[in-house]
Amino acid sequence: MMKASRKWQLALGLVSAAALSPAWAAKDITVAVGSNFTTLDPYDANDTLSQAVAKSFYEGLFGFDKDMKLENVLAQSYQASPDGLSYTIRLRPGVKFQDGTDFNASAVKVNLDRASNPDNHLKRYNLFKAIDKTEVVDDNTVKVTLKQPFSAFINTLASPVAAMISPAALKKYGKDIGFHPVGTGPYQFALWNQTDFVKVTRFPGYWHKGYPKLDSITWRPVVDNNTRAAMLQTGEADFAFPIPYEQAPLLEKSSKVDLVSTPSIMQRYISLNVTQKPFDNPRVREALEYAINRPALVKVAFAGYATPATGILPPAIQFSRTYPAYEYNPAKARELLKQAGYPEGFTTTLWSSHNHSTAQKVLQFTQQQLAQVGVKVQVRAMDAGQRSAEVEGKGQKESGVRMFYTGWSASTGEANWALAPLFATASWPPAIFNTAFYSNKQVDQDLDEALKTTDNDKKAALYKDAQDRIWNDHPWIPLVVEKLVSAKSKKLSGFYVMPDTAFSFDEADVK
Secondary structure, three states: OOOHHHHHHHHHHHHHHHHHOHHHOOOEEEEEEOOOOOOOOHHHOOOHHHHHHHOOOOOOOEEEOOOOOEEEOOEEEEEEOOOOOEEEEEEOOOOEOOOOOEOOHHHHHHHHHHHOOHHHOOOOHHHOOOEEEEEEEEOOEEEEEEOOOOOOHHHHHHOOOOOOOOHHHHHHHHHHHHHOOOOOOOEEEEEEEOOOEEEEEEOOOOOOOOOOOOOEEEEEEOOOHHHHHHHHHHOOOOEEEOOOHHHHHHHHOOOOEEEEEEOOOOEEEEEEOOOOOOOOOHHHHHHHHHHOOHHHHHHHHHOOOEEEOOOOOOOOOOOOOOOOOOOOOHHHHHHHHHHOOOOOOEEEEEEEOOOOHHHHHHHHHHHHHHHOOOEEEEEEEOOHHHHHHHHHOOOOOOOOOOEEEEEEOOOOOOHHHHHHHHHOHHHOOOOOOOOOOOOOHHHHHHHHHHHHOOOHHHHHHHHHHHHHHHHHHOOEEEEEEEOEEEEEEOOEEOOEEOOOOOEEOOOOEEO
């Protein structure tokens, strides 16, 4: 038997040889991101970042390219019935999960049965609650029958939420699958150090031959914006997002880094808990609309890399409506507060869903603006764990949310998922993310009816009515639509930020 010291010397020799030989050079990259991950189970994640990282090892039946155009992934085709109640999906043959389990119609059924079962209490259940049953037609064909027509169904299956998880892994790990992901994706899960990083490594059995091109990706949360930018300059990171806007001019001049600005569907807003005083008064909510100088916010917190919100949906979302901008008018705000019975203003809290530097600037700016109209706010920036426990995990009666700064991008690329999770009565936390606890029966009806029709004119009219009512009810202070600013090493190619703030890295490679 070889002695331990001899084994160690041999290992060192192999490593040294690999380091000296270009043929052995590992293609490893580090991606610096703005916050921690909440779970690696996409069905149970409310944040886009956790879903984006899960795309390393998970794939869905459909997906989006870097321009948010629908594409086939594990599905080869689909056919919808004339009444819109069933979808027959043909699957890609010969695909295996990373644990060796076959991907087939039975695996799809296991995943969709899990997603559509309310007893599982998954955060993304509402995306799948329209499913009545999923049937195996043959190994490579599955038929999904809906309870009612759901015109956004294929878009839903294309979102990062709808990942195909190994049935064997689901059986083995149960509710702990979020710590033990097993999918069909180009990379396989290696390690999650919950305070530091997630690492994935190349999956040798990936069905798409020649991919992936990288050997590993390390996803590293770096809350401080300036540190994230500095890591690119020192080579500690190969890609960083988001980039602090004030650092953009400096990085543009760097010989090592490419700065990239892309359009987004990320809407930033402050929700107001309409079930709690003083936000149960519509005049108070309207007053706060006039108290925020949005063009100034764009300059101060986003260095110009954003546009003032013109509605409750980003303009790029289909069926979005534009409204006359709320002018900055502190006098009008004070008058409305007086009419509402708060001539001296009031004291409240403003929380943020993230604690990176840009979010902190938004909090500070808003705090100063509201103070000018007599509204004193205590600000608190949360990390992912705090947000999950104190905001997403609590219902209306126990929730401490009053004013909440956050953002939303519709990962399905259509209006339903841009409106229903944030304004439907059924979306109150802990179900989804209606942190305003807003409820309007007509809005609920509009959103339901819009999903039942395939007539685009009728759908447009329903979404217009819903948005008109929400806009006039003021459950939010819409702030800005972000531009997405990322930066990468000049050695890295094929890695992009998508309009929904997820990542596209199928073609990622290093020179």
